[in-house]
Amino acid sequence: MKSPLPAMISLRGVTLVYPNGVRALDNVNLEIEKGDFVFLVGDSGTGKSSLLRLLYREARSTAGEIIVDGIRVDRLRRKRVPALRRHLGVVFQDFKLLVDKTVWENVAFAMQVTGAHTRDVMRQVPRVLDLVGLSHKSRMYPGELSGGEQQRAAIARALVNNPKILLCDEPTGNLDPANTTEITALLQRINLKGTTVVVATHNQAVVDRMRRRVVRLADGRITTDEERGYYYLGLGQTQVLSG
Amino acid sequence: MKNGATIILDWGKLKFFLGEVLRNFSRNTGMQVTAIGTVAITIVLLGLFLFVRGELADVGSRLLDQIEVSAYLHTDVTQAQVTAIAHFLAADPRVASAQFVPKKQALAELRARTRGTIDTALLTENPLPDKFRIKTRVPDDVPAVAASVRRLSGVENVVYGQKIVQRLLQLGAVLRRIGIAVIAVFFAVAGIIISNTIRLTVFARRREIAIMQLVGATGTYIRLPFICEGLLAGVVGALLAVALLAAARVALWPRLLEALPWVQLAAMPLDARLFVAELVAVGAAIGVVASWISVGRHLRT
Ligand SMILES: Nc1ncnc2c1ncn2[C@@H]1O[C@H](COP(=O)(O)OP(=O)(O)OP(=O)(O)O)[C@@H](O)[C@H]1O
Ligand SMILES: [Mg+2]
Numbered sequence: 001m002k003s004p005l006p007a008m009i010s011l012r013g014v015t016l017v018y019p020n021g022v023r024a025l026d027n028v029n030l031e032i033e034k035g036d037f038v039f040l041v042g043d044s045g046t047g048k049s050s051l052l053r054l055l056y057r058e059a060r061s062t063a064g065e066i067i068v069d070g071i072r073v074d075r076l077r078r079k080r081v082p083a084l085r086r087h088l089g090v091v092f093q094d095f096k097l098l099v100d101k102t103v104w105e106n107v108a109f110a111m112q113v114t115g116a117h118t119r120d121v122m123r124q125v126p127r128v129l130d131l132v133g134l135s136h137k138s139r140m141y142p143g144e145l146s147g148g149e150q151q152r153a154a155i156a157r158a159l160v161n162n163p164k165i166l167l168c169d170e171p172t173g174n175l176d177p178a179n180t181t182e183i184t185a186l187l188q189r190i191n192l193k194g195t196t197v198v199v200a201t202h203n204q205a206v207v208d209r210m211r212r213r214v215v216r217l218a219d220g221r222i223t224t225d226e227e228r229g230y231y232y233l234g235l236g237q238t239q240v241l242s243g
Numbered sequence: 244m245k246n247g248a249t250i251i252l253d254w255g256k257l258k259f260f261l262g263e264v265l266r267n268f269s270r271n272t273g274m275q276v277t278a279i280g281t282v283a284i285t286i287v288l289l290g291l292f293l294f295v296r297g298e299l300a301d302v303g304s305r306l307l308d309q310i311e312v313s314a315y316l317h318t319d320v321t322q323a324q325v326t327a328i329a330h331f332l333a334a335d336p337r338v339a340s341a342q343f344v345p346k347k348q349a350l351a352e353l354r355a356r357t358r359g360t361i362d363t364a365l366l367t368e369n370p371l372p373d374k375f376r377i378k379t380r381v382p383d384d385v386p387a388v389a390a391s392v393r394r395l396s397g398v399e400n401v402v403y404g405q406k407i408v409q410r411l412l413q414l415g416a417v418l419r420r421i422g423i424a425v426i427a428v429f430f431a432v433a434g435i436i437i438s439n440t441i442r443l444t445v446f447a448r449r450r451e452i453a454i455m456q457l458v459g460a461t462g463t464y465i466r467l468p469f470i471c472e473g474l475l476a477g478v479v480g481a482l483l484a485v486a487l488l489a490a491a492r493v494a495l496w497p498r499l500l501e502a503l504p505w506v507q508l509a510a511m512p513l514d515a516r517l518f519v520a521e522l523v524a525v526g527a528a529i530g531v532v533a534s535w536i537s538v539g540r541h542l543r544t
Contacts, residue, residue: 056457085459098451118255157412161458
């Protein structure tokens with residue numbers, strides 16, 4: 001049997017202590033394969049956002065080894081961080097769209113500031129806008145869009161550089177149930193096209209409907225990791241980890 | 244497929260980039276105007292300083308060129324002594340010319356020079372001695388030649404305008420130091436104001452910057468618009484200063500000539516095109532250096 005492909009995301013013994021002394025993550029081990037869809041769940045303050053931040057090097061681990069798409073993130077020099085971020089798309093609860101740019105300009109911005117050719121921008125932006133279903137609103141400003149549409153624009157921006165990984169930190173946190181369903185379906189479609197998706201969420205409905213891998217954090221440690229999990233522990237087949 | 248940090252430009256890229264720079268530039272108009280104004284004042288001062296220094300050097304070198312040594316002879320000097328002195332001077336390679344001026348001629352020259360302000364007719368006898376008027380090839384040799392002539396027999400006294408020249412040169416040095424100090428202060432002020440302007444722009448654009456960093460724009464790419472903004476402020480300020488200097492020259496030059504008729508000012512002691520290029524380059528440099536430092540401090544990329 002062939003040896004398995006190296007994981008898309010791999011954390012080994014990762015600890016994160018913030019400068020103020022808070023131990024946000026404590027000896028975390030996690031492997032995420034290419035094409036996986038993973039929920040990160042857990043109470044507030046258990047380190048979900050911190051884990052995502054480590055992956056795109058917004059925060060730097062105190063100890064341990066982090067590999068993202070073959071890049072040793074924990075050892076990455078500051079100058080190489082932009083290269084790492086081009087392998088990732090990141091989406092937040094608050095969308096982070098630029099209010100004085102249209103949807104089209106917001107999405108194109110992510111390509112333009114990384115030096116993409118205009119030809120590629122003209123080809124790629126319509127493609128992702130179509131994927132998220134916003135082609136007809138590409139000339140509108142974020143203030144003219146619903147929350148769900150704004151999040152779709154943000155997802156389009158995250159995807160426009162063709163990342164292999166999409167990281168979402170509470171992507172439905174500001175959305176009503178209808179928009180939440182819509183965004184969830186979109187994330188699923190993106191995952192089906194081969195993108196590895198990691199979603200930190202508090203939304204029980206989303207997790208329970210999707211029945212995908214659920215990684216549970218408590219106090220900076222991974223407590224359970226279920227292949228087809230639910231938001232609350234004990235409803236699915238559980239593999240309890242020691243640590 | 245993904246062309247990362249490629250440098251190859253296309254029109255769309257350039258338009259986008261210039262749009263971002265202009266967007267920056269129009270963000271804090273008040274601050275920009277202040278920055279440009281300070282650069283302009285700095286460059287005007289620098290321009291005036293260079294101009295005055297050029298004039299001083301010009302006037303000074305002409306004064307030095309005119310400097311001559313007067314060797315006054317004893318009233319009872321003999322013809323043989325005069326001849327010996329003339330031969331001695333003719334043999335000295337440092338001497339450009341030596342002319343014997345008998346006392347009659349000296350008096351006539353004095354009359355001509357004073358033109359009636361002194362009534363020479365009142366003089367019962369000629370009080371002036373005979374003298375040699377000596378010019379050296381280079382002004383630097385004046386003291387040595389004067390000293391060697393003084394030792395010759397028949398020479399009573401040797402006079403040259405050394406003190407005046409020294410004073411002039413000292414004055415020039417003092418003016419230069421004051422000028423440099425004032426200009427240094429203005430440079431610092433202009434730099435601080437530009438970097439402050441950049442800081443405000445960085446703050447106004449913090450959301451764009453955060454997103455650029457998030458999607459993987461390089462530090463250089465993020466800084467570039469701010470450097471361009473500083474460059475623009477510096478160049479615009481310098482051009483403004485050049486325009487002010489040119490206008491001032493047109494308006495004030497005739498009056499200056501009128502006010503200082505004896506100084507023989509040079510119309511333009513400097514190469515005008517080079518001068519303008521230097522001033523604009525200095526303005527650009529202030530802008531780039533100040534914004535570079537400021538962006539480095541306020542953008543941790
Ligand atoms: N920049 C920071 N500096 C210091 N401590 C931080 C920082 N960010 C987070 N923390 C702390 O680290 C711990 C984990 O925070 P984190 O934001 O990762 O939790 P979370 O699981 O995302 O919570 P939530 O569900 O509320 O978003 C918390 O105790 C938090 O106070
Ligand atoms: Mg969080």
